[in-house]
Structures are given as structure tokens and as C-alpha cells.
Amino acid sequence: MIDHIDNYNTILSTEALDTLAAERESHLQPLVFVEPDRYAAYTGMRSLVIVGDSGSGKTALRLALTRQVAPENTPPTYLVVNWQPEPFEDVHGSPAVRVFVRQALHACATTLLTILVKHPDLFRRAPPTVQMTFHWFIQAHISADRQHLWASMAEQAVNDEGKALGQHLIFEPATAILYPDTTEQRIIAHLTATLQRIGIRGVWVTIDGFDPWLRGSTALMSELMIAILSTLELLDLNGFAIKMFAPRALESDITRSWGIVKGRIELDTLTWTPEQLTTITERHIAAKIGKPSLHLSDLCVADRDIRDWLQRYGGSTPRGWLRLIRPLVDAFAAAGASHSLPHSVWNSLKRTHPPRLSIDLKADRVFIGEAEIVGLQPRSYRLLRYLYENRSRRVPRSELYYRAYLGLAEEPRTRDDHGWEDPANWTNVLDNAILRLRRIIEPDPRHPIYIITNRGWGVKLEHAI
Structure with a gap:
């Protein structure tokens, strides 16, 4: 762990816990992530919905699953496509699902293109029919602004071979593989079968980022989620899975979807024990202030009182615990992080920085x-x-x-x-x-x-x- 920490420019400061969103500190996630109890059940091809409160670690869980099956520097086990939901105005029910599927196919094409540019050997060693299918699929589903797409893809290439392949896949005409009116379900089935021929077992469409939409009306978002999770044609495809990370506010609506009712989708709640929350908190603080490891007792001799305080007022989410302990971390950093703070400092902090x-x-x-x-x-x-x-x-x-x-x-x-x-x-x-x-x-x-x-x-x- 020390080697990993040294790779980051971690600075000891009184702003150590200013950022508590996983998506904004993804470089720290491998150091701080703790597997929830049913983590192994999330890693296969079963579609699932994981619900949790804001700050419970849904995005951190998604990032960890992505790291496991689609590592940064090696060919992925699954094609992981992350879709950020956007409500569609005046589009409801099945038409909204079709919009979602088209967006998912576009995301699949750009993700596949990124993988091939990073790992051109996957394409070069593939049979000619696989190469033709990838070439057609990418051109059929990428954006019309190919110059802009190439500008971003060129940065992903690790060598000249990858750059040359990217230019070929984006700009050179492709042979049509399926008819223009082919259904989206058949396109997905053809894609997953072709991916399996190069060792990629299937497609995960991960859906996250609901919380900003919950500040307003949730009606449109709820309707879209129910429609997606009720489209059994998608959920019955081999090699295709939806993995949704949803706020608890949408749980009652999600449970009414046919995918849940018919058992095509597994519904689970992301929860943490006090012991797990303690470990997450300790790892997060250690990573943010540049230490290989840390325990609450290293912050202050009043560690038992601190643990009781966190359990009483921190709620059941990692973000709640980290927010609550931030004043102590600030005091520890300001003191130089060289020794445990005395009990008197903790007693003072409880009165001057109580939970709101x-x-x-x-x-x-x-x-x-x-x-x-x-x-x-x-x-x-x-x-x-x-x-x-x-x-x-x-x-x-x-x-x-x-x-x-x-x-x-x-x-x-x-x-x-x-x-x-x-x-x-x-x-x-x-x-x-x-x-x-x-x-x-x-x-x-x-x-x-x-x-x-x-x-x-x-x-x-x-x-x-």
C-alpha cells in the first residue's frame, strides 16, 4: 500500500476530507474500498439493482466492480459501459426505452473503440469476421462528429499501432453486417456473441448518477427506470446485464418493474456494519493524509468515545462518518500528524464542532x-x-x-x-x-x-x- 500512496501527490492539510465523492477521487478508491458482504454476487452476468442512501458508497461500489472486470491496463473481462441517466422530455414508456438502448449502443461503441485503441492486439488477432463486425458496429453507433471523437481516442492510444487502428475504425468505410432495420435486441445479441470470440464475456451497462435528479421531480426518472427494468427482451439476452445503482427514494418504484417481479433482476440494499464503516473511515483518512495505514487510536487516545460518537451520529453511510470525523482529522493534521491527540482535544471538538x-x-x-x-x-x-x-x-x-x-x-x-x-x-x-x-x-x-x-x-x- 505504501507504494501506491507514493504514486499520488497526497498532501497533508486541513482540507484532507473536503472531497467525499467517489467519482471525484477515483485514484484513491483502490486504497479505501471495502467489499460489502455480497460483493461476489455482483460480479457475474446477472442483472441487478443496488439501492442505497446518498453517500452510502454506490458509486464507489460501481468503480470497484469496473476495476475488477475492466482493469486500466489489461484487456477487460466484460465490456463495461456506464450510462448517466437523463430524463427524456415528452418520451415515455417503450419509446423511452428505445432511446435508452440507442444511447447504450452508442456508449458500447465508444467503449469498444477505446479498448481496441488501447489493446490493438485484440483486434489484430481476431478472425476477419470479428474485425468486420467491430468495424461496422463502431461506425454504425458512434457520433456524427468523428473528428472530435478521434481527438479523444488519440489520447487513449498507447502506441502508433493503436492510433492507426483508431483512424481505420473511425474513418474508413465499413461493410454492413446487419440490415438497417435490425432490432436493437438482435444487434446487442450479435455484439455480445462477437465479443465472446475475443475473450470478452459480455456487456455490463452500469447505470448511476441519479442523485442530482432527485432534487426536483422524480416522476420522469421513475417512469424511465420502471420501463427499462420491465423490458424483458433486454434482460433475457445472453451476455448482457444491467447493473443499476439507485437511490433509496426510487426503491418503491423499482420494485414494481416487471424485471423485479419476474425475477429477471436481483434487488439488493447496500448496507454497512459499524466495523465496516470504521475500516472505511480509517482507510480513507490514511489515504487522504498520505499514511500507509491508520487507526482511530492513532488520531486520538479517545478512540472508544470517538467510535461511539460515530455510531451515534454518523448514520449508516461512509459519507456520514467521514463528515462527522473531519474536525478531528483537521486537528490531527494541524498538529503535524505525529502523535495521538489527547482526550481534552476531543472533548473540546465535540462542543465546538457538534453534528448539526x-x-x-x-x-x-x-x-x-x-x-x-x-x-x-x-x-x-x-x-x-x-x-x-x-x-x-x-x-x-x-x-x-x-x-x-x-x-x-x-x-x-x-x-x-x-x-x-x-x-x-x-x-x-x-x-x-x-x-x-x-x-x-x-x-x-x-x-x-x-x-x-x-x-x-x-x-x-x-x-x-
């Missing part, structure tokens, strides 16, 4: 960090929600009691106002309600960091987003 509290006001769900807080009684939740909605200011105690605890529309100001109570009668009631709330959401209710009471000023919610 947030509330999904539509679903009435409370989160601290990446973890959902459960067990709030209705009045406790009303108190917290009111403080959250007014988190930019201190809420007077009387307002908190009448508006949040009692749920009145207006706060009575005088004895003559409806609902007014003597403060002596409700002061202890409110104090006890706040204490019960603190026992649920505060790491240490005796030293609160979220619900802060200022004598004479009121109550304010801190560290909320």
Missing part, C-alpha cells in the same frame, strides 16, 4: 448529523420544532410555553387574556419539558450544546441547519 441538528418539517423527522432521533413525545417535538423554526433568535420562555408547549395560536400577555397562567404555575412545567427534550437529543444533558437557556433572555436552539 435538522428537522424535515414535512415528514416531522429529526436528525442530528446523519442519525434520525426517535422517541420524541408530541409535546417534546412541538418544543423542538418551534425552536427550530425560530432558530435565528432567542425565544422568550413565556412564548415557548404558550405557543409551543400548549400550542396556542397567540401568547396571552395579561391576566385578562384568554389562557393566561401565573408564571409560578408553569415555570417548573416548562423546565421539566426542556429537561426531557435534552435527555433525548443532547450528548450530555448536564452540559447542553443544542438547547441553550439564557437566564432572563429565553431559550435558543444552536448548531441547527
